[in-house]
Structure formats: C-alpha cells, structure tokens
Amino acid sequence: MSAKAKNKLTPQQRKATLNRVLHKIRPYSAFVVCSLLVAAVSVAAQLYIPILCGDAIDKMLGKGNVDLAGVLRIAVSILVVAAVAALAQWLLSVCNNRITFSVSRDLRNEALRKIQTLPLSYLDSHPSGDIVSRMVADVDTFADGLLMGFTQLFSGILTIFGTLLFMLRENVPITLVVVCITPLSLVVAGFLAKRSYGYFQSQSTVRGKQTALVNEMIEGQKVVQAFGHEAESLAAFDEVNGQLQEVSLKAIFFSSLTNPATRFVNNIVYAGVGLVGALYAVRGGITIGQLSVFLSYANQYTKPFNEISGVVTELQNALACAARVFELLDAEDQVPETENAAALQPDGHVQLQDVSFRYLPDRPLIEGLSLDVQPGQRIAIVGPTGCGKTTLINLLMRFYDVNSGSIKVSGTDIRDVTRASLRGSYGMVLQDTWLRAGTVRENIAYGKPDATMDEVIAAAKAAHAHSFIRRLPEGYDTVIAEDGGNISQGQKQLLCIARVMLCLPPMLILDEATSSIDTRTEVRIQKAFARMMQGRTSFIVAHRLSTIREADVILVMKDGHIVEQGNHDQLLAQGGFYAKLYNSQFEGVQT
Template sequence: MQEEGQLVKKSGTQMNTLKKVLQYIETYRFWMLASIVLAAVTVALTLYIPILVGRAIDFIIDRGNVDFVSITKLLVEIAILAVSTAVLQWIMNTINNKVTYQVVRDVRNQAFIRIQKLPLKYMDAHSYGEIVSRVIADVDQFADGLLMGFTQLFTGVVTIIGTLIFMLTIHPGITLVVVGLTPISLFVARFIAKRTYDMFRLQSETRAEQTALIDEMVGNQKIVQAFSHEDEALEQFDEINERLQNCSLRATFFSSLTNPCTRFVNSLVYAGVALAGALSVIAGGMSVGGLSCFLSYANQYTKPFNEISGVITELQNALACAARIFELIEEEVEIPDDKDAVVLHQIEGKVNLKKVAFSYLPEQKLIEDLNLEVEPGQTIAIVGPTGCGKTTLINLLMRFYDVNAGSVCVEDQDIRHVTRHSLRENYGMVLQDTWLQAGTIRDNIRMGRPDATDEEVIAAAKACHAHGFIKRLSDGYDTVIGEDGGSLSQGQKQLLSIARVMLCQPPMLILDEATSSIDTRTEIKIQDAFAKLMKGRTSFIVAHRLSTIQNADRILVMKDGSIIEQGNHEELLEQKGFYYKLYNSQFAH
C-alpha cells in the first residue's frame, strides 16, 4: 500500500510538472500547430510511399514481363514524395528547435528573475553551485527531453494511427494480429518508465551537489592550498563522483532497457505479419506487392513504439530536471513592499530599535529584546565576540532580514513599511567581504552613482587613497577587472569599495571591518577620510580592532544577541566590565 501511494504521488508530481511545461509551450501555440500540421503531412507522405512501392512490385509480373514505363513513373513519383517529405521534416524540426529553445529561454529568464527576488535566507540555505546547476545543467537536460518529445512523440502517434488505417484497407485479419501483440510493447515501456523517474531525479541532485563542490573549491582555491586541503577535497569529490556514476549508471541501464525490449516485441509482431501474409499470398488473399506494402506498414507501425519508448525515457529525465527548476521558480519570494510603503527623502539619520527579537532558525535564539536609540549624526560602534549578533544587527538595519518581533525604525518609520530601495540607497556599506563586478575600475566605483562625472570618481578615489594604485594599472581607471576583482589584492578591492561609498556620500554609513585588509599606514589615512565622511552622518561601525573605534559617540558591547554594555570608550573602561577585559586583551603588554 505504501509503495502504491508513493507511485500515485510521483505520478501526480509528474503530471503537475507536465502541466507547467505546457503552460510555457502555450505561448507558442501557433508554431506548435504548424509543427503538428507538418508532422501529419510528412507522416501521410511517408505512408503513401509503400503503396507506390507495392504497385511497382506488382508490375514485375514474370521474367521478361516487366512494365518498365509504369515502374519509371512510380519511381519518379516516389522520389518527388521522398524529397518533399525530407524538406517538410527539416522545416518541422526547425520549428521544434525554435519552440524548445524559446521555452528554455523563458524558463531561464523566470529562474533568474526569481533569484533576484529570493530572500537572503534562501541563499544562505542553498549553495551557489546547486542553484547554478538547476539553472544551467537541469534546464539543458529538460531542453533535450522536450526537443525529442516535440520531434518524435506526435509524429509517432500519427504514424501508428495512419498505418493502422492503411493496413485495415489492405487486410483486416492480419491487422488484428498486429494490434493484438501491440499491448505487450506498451506494457514493457510503461513498466520500465515508472522506475526511471526517481533515478533521473537522484542523478540531477547528485550532479548539483558535485557542481556545488566544484564551485566552492574553485572559488576558494587559495584557502584550499593554504590549508593543504587538496587531498580531503579530492576524496570528497571522488565520493560524490562515485555516487553520481552509480546513480547515472542505474538510470541509464534501466532507461536503455526500454528500446531493446520494445524492439524484441516489435520483431515478434513483424514475424507474425510476415508469416500470416505469406500464407495469405499462397491462398490468393493478396498480391506479393500487397504483402511488401503490408510488411513496410508493419515495420513503420512498430518503429514509433521504439521511438516513443525512447521519448518516454527522455521525458522522465526532462520532467525530473523540470521539477527541480520549477521548485526554484516557485520558491517564496522576498516579502514585497507595501502598496502604501513610504519613500524616504532627505533623512537625517535617526534610527530606533524597539524590543527587537530575531533568529535565523526558530530553535536557535539569537537576538532577544534589543533596544537602541541613535540620534542623527552619531557614530555607533558595535563590538563583541564572534557570533554575538553584530553582523545580524547590520542585516536587520538594511532589512536583508525582517525582525521576528519588535521594530526597526528610521526617522520614526518602521522599515517594514518603507520601500527597500529608498531605505538602502540612504545607507553606504563597506564590508569585510568585498564585491566587485566584471568591468572597468571606473564602472565599479560608479556603481552606486551611475551619473557621476569622471572628476567626481577620481576625487572619491583620491579621498580613500586608491588613486595611486589605480594610476599604476595598465589602463588606469579604464582597466578591466574580472569578477570579484581578478588579480587585485584584497586591500585594493577594499579601497575600491570604500571609494564607492565616498562617491555616493549617503546620510548613513555601515562599516563592517572596512579596513581589515589594508596596511596600517594607509589605514591611518583612510581613518582620517572616514572621519570627514562620517561628520554629520549616522554611522554604524563593526570592529574587532578596538583602536579604530575609540572616538565613537557610543560603543555597544554585544554578547549572545544582547547589548550588555554601552557608553563611550572612557566610560566603558571605567566600568571595568566585558569591554575593559576585551580592550586589555588587545593592548596588554
């Protein structure tokens, strides 16, 4: 009963996936109709050729008694039909390719649009490689199955119906022999197809796992080599590769059984037709040309069953891959802005957190009953041990995550009722992990302000002391860098990120270990630039090096998601609490 229930559930899932695929195809119904008409015409022409061949055979009466004139006319007619059929099949295949790759384009577009709207919690819970595998590899597999289905499925069905009609007009009795043996082929194909879907889905999931590992290893190659992790990475890859080999072999083995099994059944059908037809010719029931025509039809009747069984196998793989990409497309998106959401204009920088509670996982509490009032222009430093909630607080301020309880307010407006765009464009962020896009140095600095002039870009670079190293590059500000900065050092990448903020000059700043990768001499100069930039701006600074935050208006000391101490540098040292111990641990001699 349990296995029966799983089969019903699996069948329902496949049917739902198929309906979604048909919804994408419906957009191109005109092209599909044209393909169906062409398929019907090519099948009709293909089926008419054996009749002409049979007639030609009947004109060969005996040795020396051959009607060459009639045979020649028939051969010319056959040649014209064959060429016409080939041209129409080429046009049909072109249309099928067009429809398939337009559907694939639409699916990928939808997937990419959805990725842009997914909440960060989804990205945190899924590896980048696994998402890439769905959008690239799974969609390619889906396209292959869809293309084969378009090309062969309808053509096969029309061929079966057409040959049955033609065979019934030639000899109904032998036709019944053919029809009687056909269900065996269908039963074999259905039996195997039922067992291949899960195997193809497991193959897709394992392939995604492998892609994720490769993406991680390539993206972090320096770290892998620095920690001599090559052997462990190779063992991990070998283990996944072994599993992928095993599940791929099982899927391929069972799917490859379909064609030989149906071919065996079809050979039995052909043999039965040949035997019954020969007896009928001997008895005078049909001519030799009629038998030849009938045998050709019997072969054409059974051939689509082989093709359809292959299509079913490919469709199993295609549907398994389609189900995974549709899962991504149907993922719950980030909560959209309210219809009456407020657009922030000319803000001063007042920020309030009231009774904020938040956790990434329900069972693991992080921030509870957090309260904070920040006046415009204040510099707030956040310190504490790893995992205490510093970066989480930044995520809540930027509304990368929504609070579970309480509220975060900017200018007395709950940010859940403020448009994300207007909230985030009023913040300038420099993080420890830099992000640069493939393009020129100039484009990367100008990212936050596309309308900035070249003079403003250069001024921003000079303010953060990035101008010097940029001018030393081969093409200066027009130097093209690869994704994530290419060959630039981590410090240079961070300087470009700082220049980006210097150019935008937003009313509020978030600096999360903003100078962690920069040498001490340059850091001192940048601290001066930051001091000028932060003047009159509300600033949140996350720092591990306490020497960089001594001039902050207020220092928040966080532990286990709560603010345990707050005050300026001198006040906290006088309290001789957690901050005092933290400070002395860094500066004790």
C-alpha cells in the same frame, strides 16, 4: 531515508509538474500547432512512399510485363513526395527548437528573477552550487528531453495512427496481427519508465550536490591547500561522485533496457506480418507489391514504439529536472512590501524598539534590543564573534525581518517603506568584498551607472585607489575577472570603498571596511571615512578597537544584548567588558 526515497516524486507531484510544463509551453501554442501540422505532412509523405514503391514493384512483375513508363512516373512521384517530407521535417525542427529553447529561456529568466526576491535566509541555507545546478544543468536536461519529446513524440504517434490507417486500407486481417502483438511493447516500455524515473530524480539531486561541492572546493582551494586538506577534499568528492555513479548506472541500466526490449517485440511484429502476408500472397489475396508495402509499414509502425519508449525515458529525466527547477521557483519569497509602501526620506534618525530576532526558532540571538541613534552620530558596534553585530546590520538593511519589536528610520517603520529606498539610503562596505566581471569603472559606478568619468576618478582618489588603478594595463577600462580574481584583496576593498564614495548616501555601514588594507593606506582611508561620515549617520562594525576611538557612541554587544554603551574614554573608565576587550588587544604593546 535514502536519496531515492526522499526525492522521488509521487504520481500527483509528477502530474502537477507535467501540468506546469504544459502551462510554460502555452505561450508558444502557435508553434505547437505548426509543429503538429508539419509533422502530419511529414508522416503522410513518408507513409505514402511505400505505397508508390509497392505500385512500382507490381509494374515490374512477370517476364516482359515491365511497365517502364509507369515505373518512371512513380519514381518522379517518389522524388516529389520525398522532397515534401524533407521540407516538412526541416520546418518541424525549426518549430520544435523555437518552442524548446524559448521555454528553457523563460525558465532561466524566471529562476533568476526568483533569486532576486528570495529572502537572504534561503540563500544562506542552500549551497550556491546547487542553485546554479538547477538553473543550468537541470534546465539543460529538461530542454533536451522537451526537444526530443516534440521531435519524436508527435511524429511517432502520428506515424503509428497513420500507418494503421494505411494498413487497414490495404488489408484488415494482416493489420490485426500488428495491433494484437504491439501492446507488448507498450507494457515493457511503461514498466521500465516507472523504474527509471526515481533514479533519474535521484541523479538530478546528487548532481546538484556534486556541483555545490565542486563550487565550494574551487572557491576555497587556497584554504584547502594551505591546510593540506587535498586528500579529504578528494575523498568527499569521491563519495558524492560514487553516489552519482550508482544512481546514474541504475537509471541508464533501466533506460537502456527499453530499446532492446521494444526491438524484440518489434521483430516479432515484423515476422508475424511477413508470415501472414506471405500466406495471403500465395493464395492471391494480395500482390507482391502489397506485401512489400505491409513489410515496410510493419517496420515503420514498430519503429515509433522504439523511439517513444526512449522519449518516455528522457521525459522522465526531464520532468525530474523540471521538478527541481519548480522547487526553486516555489520557494517562499521575502516578506512582500506593504501595499502603500512609500519611498523613504531619511534624515539619519534610527530607532530600534525592543527588537528581538532569532535565526532558528529554538535559539534566540537578539532579545529586547533598544537603541536611539541621532542624525549624524557615529555608532561603533563591537563584541566577540557571534554576539549579533552582523545580524544587527542585516536587520537595519532589512535583509532579515525582526521577530518582534520595530526598527524605524526618520520615525517610519522600515517595513512600511520600499526596500529599494531603504537600502539606497545606506552605503555599505563589507569585509567580504564583491566585484562583478567588468571594467574597473563599471564596478566603481555600480551604484550610480550614470556617473561621469570625473566623478568616478574623484571617488577613486578619495578611496586612495586612483594610484593603483593607473598602474593597471588599461587603467579604468581594465577588465576585472569574476569577483576580482586578477587583483589583490586589498585592491578589491579599495574599489568597494570607492563605490560608496561615489554614491555618498545619507547613512553608512562599515563592516570591518579596512581589514585587507595595509596600515599606511588604512590611516588615509580612516581620514577619508571621517570626512565622509561628517553629517551622516554611520554604523561601524569593528574588530580592531583602535579604529573606533573617535566614535560618538560605542555599543558593546554580548549574546545579542547591548551590555555597555558610551564613548571610548567612558567605557575604558568603567573597566567593564569593553575595557577587557580593548586591553586584551593591546596587552604588551607600549603606547
């Protein structure tokens, strides 16, 4: 199925999107009413000027019949009316800008709040670049279309009806000429708008793919260059860029036809008014000044059709982008907390009872897993890649919910406690570090923003990060770039360890927490971890088995099952799967 066919909205979906946009505008209805009023004043003032000009022309016809005083009075009136129109136009832009950027702000806030409630499975299955594109590029495009709609659509419609009223007041037959020819413009604009909408929808989708690809390439540029994949990356980008070019050209082609097509119809209207009006003027049916008024109105009457046709095209694009944002907002939230969810009071006792979990319905991962962890125990989890180690951590933190069975902390099912209290009970240090753009101090105090400077320094010393922090240009006030781009991977990991050292929650999760740290520092960190883990239930995911010799219990996982468990010496003595893993790491090493 083509991208266009897949992403094009049905008329019902388009109507639903429009209704939701109107619902978003409703809180700013006072500004909408104000916009309509000042638009009416602006249009009325602009339409009154041609009548004044026509009167001035009639006062200057005929040799020696120029009424100079009357012309001067009319000129003053024109200046006053023009000033009123300019003031109304300024107020109109103020109101429209307030409406547009308030709605786009609300959409972005709602999208960001939505991300906080989305299940981890959604974020895992959608490219981050596409989500960013919806929140930034699509909202910007939507705002541009909305602003154009408010700025030109209201004024255009009021101009059309206002001009008709003024023309009917002057001469009905000439007005009928205008009314009879004008519908051609609407037919042309409607046809082109329908054709362009699908391409604009596809354009938004492909642009999201392009943003995701660019984001992926920037984040992984070192790997791309290390493996010599520059040509493949360029080829992939060229392909997406070519798709964007194709749909964009088609969208622009049909939208660009709107203006010249409606202008052609408008010129026919103007010529018709000029011809019929001239015949009436020759017969004395209207004055020369009235003929000039009609020609001016014919121009003003047809101009909004030009603008409205352009607005309709932009609104089609805006609706297509709004639909993508609403698609994000409509994504299913994570399983809500139970109505009477209580704050967890952890004592470190963790029980897994017959837990089963699968990411895909037809592909089981963890089946029938049971485990009883006593308070203060150090539980190491080892096994080959893909056996379910990290998945088990995700289940403990309730980033994913079990498909069957239960996980209990302190005898309470974690589905019956608040997520905030559950996750606040764990301190987590992952192999994949994450730092926010901010100072070193802010990053260490991320989980405890009210921590004193002495507490932050003590945590940094415990994590052996204090020495390198002192060498930074501004020490603890040094600003770290996004995701720690201006410090090494090992230094980032030390800051993440210091972050946990500062909070010291009752339970710990260490997922290969020292993978990016040099051997000498690792020895010190392991000693710090040993002190930190005393009296705390700890789950340690390890690939280097030498780091978990002191664990109270080692769980050996394979294909989602615990195939062995015991301490280091017991498992080696069994000579089973753990012993093979351990010996494979130290084969040929003299001990």
